[in-house]
Amino acid sequence: MTRRSGALASTAYVALDQFSNNPEPVVMKWGFILVTLYMGPLGLLLYVMAQIPGPRIRVTEGDRVRINVADHLPQSTTVHWHGLVVPNAMDGAGEITQAPIEPGDHYVYEFTARQAGTYFYHSHDHPDREQGLGLYGALIVDSKGADPEPKADHEYVIQLQEWLRRQGLTYPAMLMEGAMPKYFTINGKAYPSTDTVKMKVGETIKLRFIGSNNNFVHPMHVHGGRFTVVAIDGNVLQAGARFDADTVDVGPGQRYDVIWTAREPGKWLIHCHIPHHTTNNNVEEHGGGGLMMILDVGR
Numbered sequence: 001m002t003r004r005s006g007a008l009a010s011t012a013y014v015a016l017d018q019f020s021n022n023p024e025p026v027v028m029k030w031g032f033i034l035v036t037l038y039m040g041p042l043g044l045l046l047y048v049m050a051q052i053p054g055p056r057i058r059v060t061e062g063d064r065v066r067i068n069v070a071d072h073l074p075q076s077t078t079v080h081w082h083g084l085v086v087p088n089a090m091d092g093a094g095e096i097t098q099a100p101i102e103p104g105d106h107y108v109y110e111f112t113a114r115q116a117g118t119y120f121y122h123s124h125d126h127p128d129r130e131q132g133l134g135l136y137g138a139l140i141v142d143s144k145g146a147d148p149e150p151k152a153d154h155e156y157v158i159q160l161q162e163w164l165r166r167q168g169l170t171y172p173a174m175l176m177e178g179a180m181p182k183y184f185t186i187n188g189k190a191y192p193s194t195d196t197v198k199m200k201v202g203e204t205i206k207l208r209f210i211g212s213n214n215n216f217v218h219p220m221h222v223h224g225g226r227f228t229v230v231a232i233d234g235n236v237l238q239a240g241a242r243f244d245a246d247t248v249d250v251g252p253g254q255r256y257d258v259i260w261t262a263r264e265p266g267k268w269l270i271h272c273h274i275p276h277h278t279t280n281n282n283v284e285e286h287g288g289g290g291l292m293m294i295l296d297v298g299r
Helices: 127-133
Strands: 032-042 045-048 057-060 064-071 080-082 106-112 117-122 136-142 154-166 169-172 183-186 196-200 204-210 218-222 227-232 243-245 247-250 255-261 266-272 292-298
Touching: 117 204, 117 255, 127 169, 136 154, 136 204, 154 196, 154 218, 204 247, 218 255, 247 255
Parallel strands: 032 064, 057 136, 154 204, 196 292
Antiparallel strands: 032 045, 064 106, 080 117, 117 136, 154 169, 154 183, 204 255, 218 247, 218 266, 227 243, 227 255, 266 292
16 A cells, blocks of 8 residues: 655634534444544644544443544544554554555454543544644543442543644644644633533532643643542542642643532633643633633532
8 A cells, every 4th residue: 555645735724713512422332333433634624523623432341342434634544542452453553553544545443442441542644743633532431330430420521732823824733943832722622712611519520631732741720629630541540549639730642530529609710830821822812712611610
């Protein structure tokens, strides 16, 4: 198979707050799951199933999963199942474990979800470009039987990313001169377009932080009191190993599950504690930008 690559063809710019509607997770309850993912261009951006991030895949520990990936990009791609133990041929490392999927072709990934926890998928062919332009999504594996991780009244998945906009075009941001990011998103949206989660005093929320971004470590902080870290990288911490904090450093590829309790009414922020990452091109809108969202707690 001949590998093809090249520049993305379109030069259209799409506003950062138009990427995602925080789609409902793809939930299958039977023992064999079939998911089709279409990878395609959206202007200079890339998408999975016409959204950024890609659809949330949610399965149960022990499920047999078959995922058909169709490449509608102008270049080759693969998909890696980050953190999951899968057969080597299913790992998605382009030119290492498989030939890249060429434009117009497809590839079937099949594996058993053997580990419960918070994971994600992303391109592993041209990842600096493809993952940086939107080819990633959450993959949640629920525990079969008794869940060793504490329950919460609410749950919210937070996928992080950095972006560069220059002369009306969007590029993948990189840690190099001339490519530093100017925009930052949670689930494809920059504040004030990020979601607001409504809660009541006394309720809890499980926040699943996913480092789906390519470059920076983001110290993610929650106002209104400490939270408890209950899982790291998909691994549930034993009761004696759980710890309280109010900030976790979420690096590329890392995942943290934390549970926060609403102690007082009001609007409580979740945000990155690097001030530049809470602006939109160095500008604050309605109190901030970028990696910010609100937990709106009522009585």
